[in-house]
Amino acid sequence: MKEVITVCPYCGAGCQMVLRVEESELVKVVPAKTDDNFLCAKGVRVQEFIQHERRLKKPLVRRNGSLKEVSWEEAIEVVATNLESLKTRYGPDSIGFIGSACVTTEENYVFQKFARAVIGTNNVDHCARLCHAPSVMAMIQAIGSGAMTNTIDGFVDTKVLFIIGYNPSASHPKLYHRKILKAKEKGSKIIVADPRRIPVAKVADIFMCFKPGTEIALLNAMVNVIISKGLENKQFINIRT
Numbered sequence: 001m002k003e004v005i006t007v008c009p010y011c012g013a014g015c016q017m018v019l020r021v022e023e024s025e026l027v028k029v030v031p032a033k034t035d036d037n038f039l040c041a042k043g044v045r046v047q048e049f050i051q052h053e054r055r056l057k058k059p060l061v062r063r064n065g066s067l068k069e070v071s072w073e074e075a076i077e078v079v080a081t082n083l084e085s086l087k088t089r090y091g092p093d094s095i096g097f098i099g100s101a102c103v104t105t106e107e108n109y110v111f112q113k114f115a116r117a118v119i120g121t122n123n124v125d126h127c128a129r130l131c132h133a134p135s136v137m138a139m140i141q142a143i144g145s146g147a148m149t150n151t152i153d154g155f156v157d158t159k160v161l162f163i164i165g166y167n168p169s170a171s172h173p174k175l176y177h178r179k180i181l182k183a184k185e186k187g188s189k190i191i192v193a194d195p196r197r198i199p200v201a202k203v204a205d206i207f208m209c210f211k212p213g214t215e216i217a218l219l220n221a222m223v224n225v226i227i228s229k230g231l232e233n234k235q236f237i238n239i240r241t
Contacts, residue, residue: 005032008043009102013152013172017043026050040173083119092120099126142241155179156186164193165215168200176200193218 004019016032017039026047031039049055059075060067070078086094097115099108112124136146143149155161156179168176176199184190184203192204193215201207210218226232 001027007104008039008046010040010042011172012101013174015039015043015174017046019046036174036178038174038178040177042173087119093123095119095121096123096125097121099124101127152179156183156188158183158188160189160191162191162193163200163204164219167194167196167198169198 002021004021006017006019008015008017015038016034018030018032019026020028020030029039029044029046031037031043058069059072061070061075061078062068083095095115097111097119099111103111108126115121115124139146139149152175155175161180161183163180168180180190180200181203189206190200190204191206191208192198192201193208193210194201195210195212197207197209201209208218
């Protein structure tokens with residue numbers, strides 16, 4: 001049996017997994033030993049969708065109103081011909097490219113490189129622009145970087161976790177089970193603000209069920225109290241932000 005180490009494609013937690021392959025067939029998925037020996041239900045059931053009977057195994061090309069199976073070579077030729085035709089007729093900026101969060105950084109790099117260097121357009125988009133762009137811009141303005149200011153492992157040793165507009169048990173199960181719940185066990189206080197009573201609300205010390213669309217008002221009110229009562233860390237703000 002051959003073992004292949006890869007990264008789970010479902011979320012951004014980056015969990016490593018081991019694919020056990022026998023005679024070119026994936027028979028089992030297990031967590032990598034370097035990753036807390038943990039995979040959520042999505043990760044451990046990867047083989048089910050890979051080998052599902054309804055999964056597309058050959059490319060399809062639409063002809064006369066219906067999809068027909070073709071070889072990879074023919075499919076690539078159709079795509080290349082159509083892209084070349086569009087570029088010649090309407091120019092490179094008539095074509096747009098949308099990347100995926102379920103592939104590796106390297107694959108997305110090659111994808112945008114193809115768009116810019118081969119096609120000649122900067123029309124490259126990604127799903128993260130919609131869901132993460134506002135937070136990136138806010139973090140850049142506040143701290144100069146759109147990345148996390150702390151490590152995931154640091155969750156376990158924090159005194160307070162404030163969770164708003166985020167359902168960790170569904171979005172990042174490993175983070176929820178191995179970090180947030182462990183932090184709770186070690187004495188961390190958990191505050192959850194969400195219109196829904198999500199699973200983490202059940203273990204929260206405080207649950208604020210605000211009306212949908214009022215989260216900005218809630219956050220502004222919290223900031224107002226912090227500033228008006230002088231609770232902010234002025235030294236940290238002056239040095240770090």
